[in-house]
Amino acid sequence: MTSFEEAGTEETVTCLHMTFYHPCQDDKMVFRCLNFCNREQVRADEMAKFGRDSNVCHYNLMDTRVSRIQFALQFYRKLNSSECCFEIKNMSKKTKLIVDQTELGYLNKIDLPWKCIICFGDYQILAEIEGGESVDYFETHLHLAEVPILQERCLPSLQPIPENGISSSLFPSQGKSPMESDENESC
Numbered sequence: 001m002t003s004f005e006e007a008g009t010e011e012t013v014t015c016l017h018m019t020f021y022h023p024c025q026d027d028k029m030v031f032r033c034l035n036f037c038n039r040e041q042v043r044a045d046e047m048a049k050f051g052r053d054s055n056v057c058h059y060n061l062m063d064t065r066v067s068r069i070q071f072a073l074q075f076y077r078k079l080n081s082s083e084c085c086f087e088i089k090n091m092s093k094k095t096k097l098i099v100d101q102t103e104l105g106y107l108n109k110i111d112l113p114w115k116c117i118i119c120f121g122d123y124q125i126l127a128e129i130e131g132g133e134s135v136d137y138f139e140t141h142l143h144l145a146e147v148p149i150l151q152e153r154c155l156p157s158l159q160p161i162p163e164n165g166i167s168s169s170l171f172p173s174q175g176k177s178p179m180e181s182d183e184n185e186s187c
Helices: 149-153
Strands: 015-021 040-043 048-051 071-077 084-090 097-099 102-104 109-111 115-120 123-130 137-144
Touching (some): 084 102, 102 109
Antiparallel strands (some): 048 071, 097 115, 115 123
């Protein structure tokens, strides 16, 4: 037998990719304590905490408007399944956390979708889960966005309101008129 045949099967690791944006990053350097270079391992039994308190949070946001602990991510395996997931919990008493269109108050938590946008204050974070099998740890891989994530993704919740100030989607029973569109728009 060759050493290749004797080698054990390598277990894949779940990786949480997070792309961060703040409009004042260039001036205030609010992400200066985040490691954007490498993947980091986090033990499965630890909560990944984000906030301004470096004694409690592994992921520090250098902004006085951010709570000591803004939010936490918990890695878990679904019951009777091999699928590993994350849940996100708002740990801020002052600021609501928005995950896609779901608003979380203090201590509210939900399952983190496989791809979603997390918002609080002026912060925008695109979170994407890359699945894996390891139950001992997961990895985080942080990225820095140059442009607003919401603008880049052209989310339907940010569609312009017509000049009359009334969105036609509020009145589905009324007759629909053709929508004006720009041929050059990419979204």
